[in-house]
Amino acid sequence: MAETTQATPTLHPGKVPDPPSGRSDGGDVGGAFLSQGQLVRRRFLRHRAAMTALTILVLFILFVYIAPFFLGYSLTNLSAGSYEDPSPAHVFGTDQVGADVFSLVMKGSQFSLQIGFIAAIISTVVGVLLGTTAGYLRRGTDTAVSRVTDLFLVVPLQAVAAILIAGLGGSWWLVGLILGFFLWMPIARVTRAEALALSQREFVEAARASGATTWRIVTRHLVPNMIGTIVVNATLTLALAVLTEAALSFIGLGVQIPDTSLGLVLNQNYTQLGTRPWLFWAPFVAIVLISLTINFIGDGLRDAFDPRQTRR
């Protein structure tokens, strides 16, 4: 996942010809013909807030995976004392059992991000397949899918996810998997609406007339035409998954030791906010940084894919 995003920050958002409000529609480029993909890429690269957010997020991801190698603190070999103050050796001090809090935050960020990505990928795949099929086939399939969606929305996802995690185990990938299966409903609703509209269009009719199967129409004709909606919703789900996981782990019903996450790090340290504020602020800033940058990227993608429908 790092490979797809790594190339972009080397481009210089500062050198781009000056768009007045931090964006430009990129449609009129002096007679040059650009493909849809090139237009989208161009508009996204010119979106200052989103590019800044993307650069920060990519640097943060690289940092949380690489920095621990240079520090070399083990989270099990605890030689430091309990609640040591910040020092060059322990930038954010140590926690109750003497673990280096900086390393804990790095480890927690890794797991929070991994959980978020697993949940976002699963919910996007499930939501897109169900929503698109329902919108394309209509009738019984549509009714069945919307009833299933209703069923999944009946109980707060925190409660169902917590019960499943308690029953199946609280390793990080299981938490990501479980969250993924309870976050697909909004994506299914949005893609259903788009598929309903798209399936009236001539190219879908032509594909149907030439004998294409439902699977082929969904994957080759409908999904590529709503890729913008899908990508934007996937980013929003990623942020939502990170926040939901943090909430679950914070009340002790999410990720379980020996795995960790930012929510769990907060759970173990938040009572110290009054006396040792860094123990709270370090994991807190990491969570806010992750979800804020992802939301900005999602916003930029929305503007890039559909310049008419801006959020502002």
Added chain:
Amino acid sequence: MAAYIVRRVLISIGVLLVASFLLYVMVASSGDPLAGLRARPGITPEAIDATARQLGLDQPILVRYWEWLTGILSGNWGTSVALGQAQAQVLPAVGSALWVTIRLVVIAEIIALLVGGAVGAIAALRQYSITDYTATTLAFVLFAMPVFCIGIILKVYGIQFNVLLIDLGLDRWLTTAGPPAGGFTGSPGEVFFKFTGAYLLPTIALAAISFAAYSRFQRASMLETMRSDYVRTARAKGLTERQVVLRHALRNALLPVTTYFAYNFGAVFGGAIVTEQVFGWNGMGSLLVRSIQQYDPNMLMGWLIVTATIVVLFNLIADIAYSYLDPRIRLG
């Protein structure tokens, strides 16, 4: 209209029944209610079998579900099987926890709807102004914050505020243990003092997140109505701007936000159970955590069915209200 309501009610009941069965299977297969008993030293397999029979655990899952469902409908919600809960009755336990949580949620949501609606509408009327950008930035930051973190920050600085009050020779005001079980007592002034002290911080924490969503929604819907034909008509016939905004635009723009609130009730409830944990309230949040950690299936099912009923009820109200207020929905 009547036919529409009847159909929606029947669908809701169906959804609840199917959901209750799926939840029952999920809860039943996610733990072993006899684990505590099995772990006891010197317990014989016969004694375990006897308890399993007594609790009906030897029956097939369909039979157990039927027993549970008929029990729920006849008011017998079963007892807690967790150790140390002294076979507490499920119905009163869930009822008192819900009463604690629902008051918090209702107060916080009313505040969030009013403030979010007003801020969103003003931001839309003054698009691209300083007010608009401030509201947008605030909503963005609140969106990115885990709901419990706002609670933690408020709580810690609330405690320091109390210390300040005591230093000044006053009583401590902010409490972080939830509303007292016996209700607020004393003179009206004391009741008000205690009530605000208990509710202020959790309400702000919970309302902040909802505020972010409602203000964005209200802004988008207000922008749309301000560009609509009937607003142009209202202006053209010479109404003052005030009349156009308050009587024509705002009324229509409020509709999506209020229904979003009703559809979103499950998520709001989810936020509340986490916020409660920060402030040590003894509501649905702590009941859920305790029931999961001790694996207490009857209590969990009681919790889930009450929450599911409330969510379905809110969706039903939203559907009916929406179709009443906007007849296009019914025809579509």
